[in-house]
Amino acid sequence: MSYYFTIIGTRDNPLFELDFGTSKVGGDGVARFREEAKYMNQFIVHAALDVVEEVQWTNKEMYLKRIDSFQNNHVHCFLTGGNVKFMLLMNPDPTATTYSAYPTSQPSRPSTARQSTTLLAASPNSQATEEAVRAFMLEVYENWVKCIMNPFYQVNQVVTSPVFRNRVATAAKKYL
Amino acid sequence: MPSMVGPPPDVPPKEPPYTAILPAKPFHSRLHSPSSRKTIYDRNLNRTQTTPTSLPSFAYLFNTLITYHHSKSGSVSEIETRLNRAGYPIGIKLLDLLLYRQARAAVRPTRIIDLLQFVHTTLWRALFGRAADALEQGVSNKNEYMIFDNEPVVNTYLSVPKEMSQLNCAAFVAGILEGVCDAAGFGMEGVTAHWASASGGTGGAEGEGNKEEEMWPGKTIFLLRFGEVAMRREEAFKAGGG
Numbered sequence: 001m002s003y004y005f006t007i008i009g010t011r012d013n014p015l016f017e018l019d020f021g022t023s024k025v026g027g028d029g030v031a032r033f034r035e036e037a038k039y040m041n042q043f044i045v046h047a048a049l050d051v052v053e054e055v056q057w058t059n060k061e062m063y064l065k066r067i068d069s070f071q072n073n074h075v076h077c078f079l080t081g082g083n084v085k086f087m088l089l090m091n092p093d094p095t096a097t098t099y100s101a102y103p104t105s106q107p108s109r110p111s112t113a114r115q116s117t118t119l120l121a122a123s124p125n126s127q128a129t130e131e132a133v134r135a136f137m138l139e140v141y142e143n144w145v146k147c148i149m150n151p152f153y154q155v156n157q158v159v160t161s162p163v164f165r166n167r168v169a170t171a172a173k174k175y176l
Numbered sequence: 177m178p179s180m181v182g183p184p185p186d187v188p189p190k191e192p193p194y195t196a197i198l199p200a201k202p203f204h205s206r207l208h209s210p211s212s213r214k215t216i217y218d219r220n221l222n223r224t225q226t227t228p229t230s231l232p233s234f235a236y237l238f239n240t241l242i243t244y245h246h247s248k249s250g251s252v253s254e255i256e257t258r259l260n261r262a263g264y265p266i267g268i269k270l271l272d273l274l275l276y277r278q279a280r281a282a283v284r285p286t287r288i289i290d291l292l293q294f295v296h297t298t299l300w301r302a303l304f305g306r307a308a309d310a311l312e313q314g315v316s317n318k319n320e321y322m323i324f325d326n327e328p329v330v331n332t333y334l335s336v337p338k339e340m341s342q343l344n345c346a347a348f349v350a351g352i353l354e355g356v357c358d359a360a361g362f363g364m365e366g367v368t369a370h371w372a373s374a375s376g377g378t379g380g381a382e383g384e385g386n387k388e389e390e391m392w393p394g395k396t397i398f399l400l401r402f403g404e405v406a407m408r409r410e411e412a413f414k415a416g417g418g
Contacts, residue, residue, distance in 0.1 A: 056361075057409060060283040060290075062275070081275040081284050082268060082359040145276045146217050148269050155268055155359075163215050 002031040002094045003176060004041040005168065007144070008085040009156040012049055014042075015084070016159045016168075023173045033094045041073070045087045048075040052085055062141070063134050066124050072097045074124035078137035080144065082155070086137055090124065090176075132175045139171040221276060228305070235333045242334070242345055252343045256368070260351035267355020274298055285360050288402060288410050292321055295353055303352070304329045319365070319402045323353075324372070326392040344369045346396045353398060363403035370397045 007016040019031040019041070033041065048068035055064055056079055068075040072093070078086040091097060123129060147153060147164055245258040275282040278298075285291035292311055300308045304325075314320030328346045336343050346369035354367040372395035402410075 056284075057286050057413075060286050062282060062284060079284065081271040081282075083361050141276065142221065143217055145221055145272050146219065148272060149221070150216055154265065161217075163217050167217055 001027060002033050002091050003172065004031070004033070004045070004089040004091075005140075005172070006042075006045055006087050006089075007159065008045075008049065008087060010083045011156055012046075013156055014158075015156065016164070018165065018168055018172075020169060020172045020176075022176055024176070029173055031094075033091070034097075037091075037094055037097070041089055044068075044070050044073050045075060045089055048077065048087065049085065052077050052079065056083075063130075063137055065130055065133075069124065076124075076130075076133045076137075078134075078141065080141060082148075084144070086140055086144075088133060088136070136171050136175040139175070140168055143167045143171075221273065231329070231332070238330060238345075238348070239333070241348070252340050255343060256347040259345060259347040260354065260367070263348040263351025263353075264355040264358075267352040267357075268359040269355075270299070270302070270352065271356045271359045274302055277302075287413065288321070288362065288406065291357060291360055291362060292323070292400075295356060296323055299353075299356060300325075303349075314399075317401075319404075319407050321400045321402070323398040323400065325349075325396050325398070327394050328369075328396045331394050331396070342371075344371055344396060346398070350398055353400065357400065357402075362406040364406075365401040365403050367398060367400050370399060371395070372397050 001022040002019065003021065004019045005017070006014055009015045019033060021027050021030045021032060023029040047070070051067045052064065055067060062079055062081070064077045064079055066074055067077045073089055073091045076088045076090070078088075080086070143164055147159055147161065241262060242255070242259070245255050245262070249255050249258055274294075275284070283290075285294045296308045296311045300306065308323050309326045310322075310324035312322045312324070314322060325346070328349065330346055330349055331344070334345055336345075350367040350369040354364050357364045357367065373393065
């Protein structure tokens with residue numbers, strides 16, 4: 001179970017990136033994405049931005065829930081008032097996900113497979129998942145607002161603060 | 177040769193003409209962790225009603241801001257543009273702050289009417305402690321909306337010289353509004369502040385206008401002009417039945 005979280009600015013420019021694994025059900029909080037997934041994640045999230053644009057004017061909520069999925073990757077989106085997107089990609093079993101014609105190198109370990117039934121991403125539409133993601137997003141949002149309240153921060157500037165990164169990682173550990 | 181093997185001549189080593197360079201201490205940035213351990217991320221975003229911003233200090237800062245922009249610009253409209261630009265980034269940030277403060281009830285303004293309501297009520301409350309006085313749609317142009325403020329707080333301690341009577345320093349507030357609307361995704365053509373008394377034509381009958389003018393000499397109209405994209409989206413919504 002691995003996550004890829006990114007903040008996208010108003011011009012579809014990435015402002016912040018973080019990948020992490022689950023800390024629930026004995027997870028160690030480390031992302032287990034395969035090498036090719038590193039850039040596929042960016043690609044999938046970028047493709048999901050189109051979906052965000054479709055729903056952003058019909059849905060007034062800030063948390064747009066799951067908006068897109070591709071090959072066992074599920075993308076949840078949270079849209080701030082300032083049109084900045086928080087995108088969270090979740091993959092219950094990244095080692096088993098195929099992105100291309102490559103044969104999968106190793107099958108997933110049985111223990112992981114059994115675990116994944118209790119993991120959030122196994123049921124990306126369930127109430128529990130949505131609530132957990134919403135809580136995570138709201139905590140990130142709080143820190144995001146604090147970040148942009150910095151008078152030296154301008155729109156669409158990349159966020160480099162290590163404190164912000166820590167805060168997001170802590171929120172991830174707490175909820176996901 | 178004997179001099180090679182003999183002890184070195186007993187000359188005191190000459191004082192080096194430079195001072196030795198000590199290895200540099202490892203650099204610790206103190207930027208992100210101030211000594212009090214309080215970063216901006218440790219501070220609370222919610223303001224209590226009991227600690228409003230001091231009006232005199234705001235007036236002093238605002239005065240300085242106007243003086244600066246006045247000295248830099250040559251015309252009334254340039255001062256207004258500069259004040260507008262000064263308020264703009266504040267508006268962009270303010271939108272998210274206010275949405276955050278609404279907590280779970282927060283919804284993004286997606287329609288023009290929602291946005292205007294948000295500005296008229298929520299934004300005005302946060303900035304000035306009360307809602308704006310009126311909200312109207314322009315008669316001639318469908319993309320124009322007007323927000324009225326009978327007594328803008330920012331103009332409390334300002335007296336504009338006669339030769340610049342057109343100048344309304346609430347242009348700063350107009351800039352904030354423009355920032356909010358732009359951030360929300362309504363590409364604005366512009367937001368401007370006008371005196372209700374001088375602009376003429378916006379008031380009703382002559383007599384009524386005068387009475388109003390006496391009562392609220394500082395009455396200001398904020399004219400919000402929405403861009404074409406926002407208008408077209410609004411049309412599409414209406415065509416789609418809501």
